[in-house]
Amino acid sequence: MYKISLITGDGIGQELSESITDILHSISDKIGLKLEINIVEAGDGTLKKTGKALPDSALDIIRRSDACLKAPVGECAADVIVFLRRALDLYANIRPSKSYPGMTSLKENIDLVIVRENTEDLYTGMEFEVGNSAVALRTISEYASKRIAKYACITAGQRNKQKKVTCVHKSNVMRKTDGLFARSCYQVAKNFPDIVFENMYVDACAMNLIRQPESFDVIVTTNLFGDILSDEAAQVAGGLGMAPAANIGDDFALFEPVHGAAFDIAGKQAANPSSFILSAKMMFEWLGMKHDDAMSLLVARKIEEAVYGVVSEGIKTKDIGGNKTTREFTQHIISKLI
Numbered sequence: 001m002y003k004i005s006l007i008t009g010d011g012i013g014q015e016l017s018e019s020i021t022d023i024l025h026s027i028s029d030k031i032g033l034k035l036e037i038n039i040v041e042a043g044d045g046t047l048k049k050t051g052k053a054l055p056d057s058a059l060d061i062i063r064r065s066d067a068c069l070k071a072p073v074g075e076c077a078a079d080v081i082v083f084l085r086r087a088l089d090l091y092a093n094i095r096p097s098k099s100y101p102g103m104t105s106l107k108e109n110i111d112l113v114i115v116r117e118n119t120e121d122l123y124t125g126m127e128f129e130v131g132n133s134a135v136a137l138r139t140i141s142e143y144a145s146k147r148i149a150k151y152a153c154i155t156a157g158q159r160n161k162q163k164k165v166t167c168v169h170k171s172n173v174m175r176k177t178d179g180l181f182a183r184s185c186y187q188v189a190k191n192f193p194d195i196v197f198e199n200m201y202v203d204a205c206a207m208n209l210i211r212q213p214e215s216f217d218v219i220v221t222t223n224l225f226g227d228i229l230s231d232e233a234a235q236v237a238g239g240l241g242m243a244p245a246a247n248i249g250d251d252f253a254l255f256e257p258v259h260g261a262a263f264d265i266a267g268k269q270a271a272n273p274s275s276f277i278l279s280a281k282m283m284f285e286w287l288g289m290k291h292d293d294a295m296s297l298l299v300a301r302k303i304e305e306a307v308y309g310v311v312s313e314g315i316k317t318k319d320i321g322g323n324k325t326t327r328e329f330t331q332h333i334i335s336k337l338i
Contacts, residue, residue: 001034002287002296005065007058007080010043011261012271012326013071019273019330020069020280023303023337030338031302033284033295038065042080043073043261053079059087062254067283070256071276074263078125081247081256085118090247090254091144092151093118093223094282095230097213101312103238103320110237111161112216115152116226117181118247120144123223140177140222145184151248152185152220153192161217164196165189168205168221168229181222202229209233234258241271241320244278246286253286255279262319269325270318274307277333281307306336 004024008017021037028035040058047053053076062068062084073080084090093116099105126137149167156165167185169178182199189197200208202225208215209229213236221229234243240259247254257275265271281303288296310332316322317329324332 001036002067003036003038003065004283005038005040005062005068007040007042007062007068007070007073009071009261010045010074011072011263011266013043013073013261014266015269015271015326016257016273016276017071019326020071020276022330023277023280023334026334026338027299031295031299033299040068042070044076047076047079054083059084063088063252067252067287068254069276069280069283070254072257072259072261074261077260081254082123082125084254085247088249088252088254089119090249090252091117091119091147092246092248093226093230094155094246094248095226095234095243095258096278096282097230097233097237097243099237100242100308102314102316103242103311105238106210106236107214110213112213112233113155113159113218114226114230114233115148115155115218115220116230117144117148117221117223119223121223123227138174138177140181142180142184145181146188149185149188149220152218153189153195156195156218157192159217162196163194164198164217166205166216166219167197167199168202168219168225169199170202170225171199172201178222185220205229206232209236213237231258239320240275242274242278244275244282246279246282248286253283255283255286265319268318269327271326272317272320273326273330274311277303277307277330302337303333306333309336 042054095114099110120139122138156163169182171178171182243258245258281300284296284300
């Protein structure tokens with residue numbers, strides 16, 4: 001049995017959490033992969049109630065679980081997800097971008113993964129004021145750069161694609177920080193002779209994601225660039241509603257939709273839960289590989305096939321031009337799962 005902690009979040013997070021809970025119960029009851037789901041409250045609502053966006057009790061539940069699913073939270077996201085990434089050393093942020101039938105994507109054959117360093121860069125929050133100016137410190141280390149480069153090369157080797165890693169940076173301008181990142185990635189890539197390794201400046205990458213997204217396989221980059229490029233790649237492939245994400249460390253992982261809490265449609269049963277459902281797919285994939293568990297890997301495949309099948313039939317939620325509620329869409333997924 002796997003213990004899964006579920007952060008229910010804010011806004012549409014509540015509806016998405018209901019969706020994923022129904023799916024997890026169906027997997028446990030009908031497919032036979034036993035799961036224990038432990039609800040965790042964190043986010044804006046929790047901050048108002050307890051004075052802390054992520055209470056210590058919530059962190060304890062997460063630490064005792066085998067993996068964590070996190071619905072979107074609101075304005076205090078940095079106090080939840082950024083804190084968890086650093087506290088649990090979830091150094092690899094993995095964001096697949098894949099085109100699905102029926103979704104508005106620039107090309108039909110997009111299938112890439114952005115591997116983003118998740119613990120340093122400008123996101124450490126080291127900022128201060130000097131007179132009428134503000135300064136942010138950017139930290140790029142050889143250790144973190146090589147660690148994420150290794151993860152990217154391994155990821156490329158496991159995919160049935162080009163086995164190519166594109167290292168994205170801006171070393172022609174930020175010669176010290178991005179220069180270190182680029183050199184570190186290159187040194188690691190030399191240990192993977194089967195991987196095609198290339199460098200690309202971040203502005204060129206942003207352009208090429210629109211011009212020829214099908215040319216990418218695995219992109220490895222720094223924290224800030226990865227945050228921006230992954231949202232772009234998601235939109236190119238069909239929108240944030242279809243974009244899952246994983247935060248992975250050596251011993252633990254957290255999975256979440258890329259999009260935010262969308263307070264404007266909260267409570268209307270209009271939100272597309274696909275991003276969260278595909279995040280669960282990534283979770284089962286990770287559990288299967290970590291524990292050599294064929295059942296988890298099977299469930300991961302079933303989830304993706306179910307999402308593919310549902311959207312192929314033109315079934316959509318109201319927020320993306322369809323007529324299905326979040327709950328109805330979820331039931332369509334479950335019917336294909338079991």
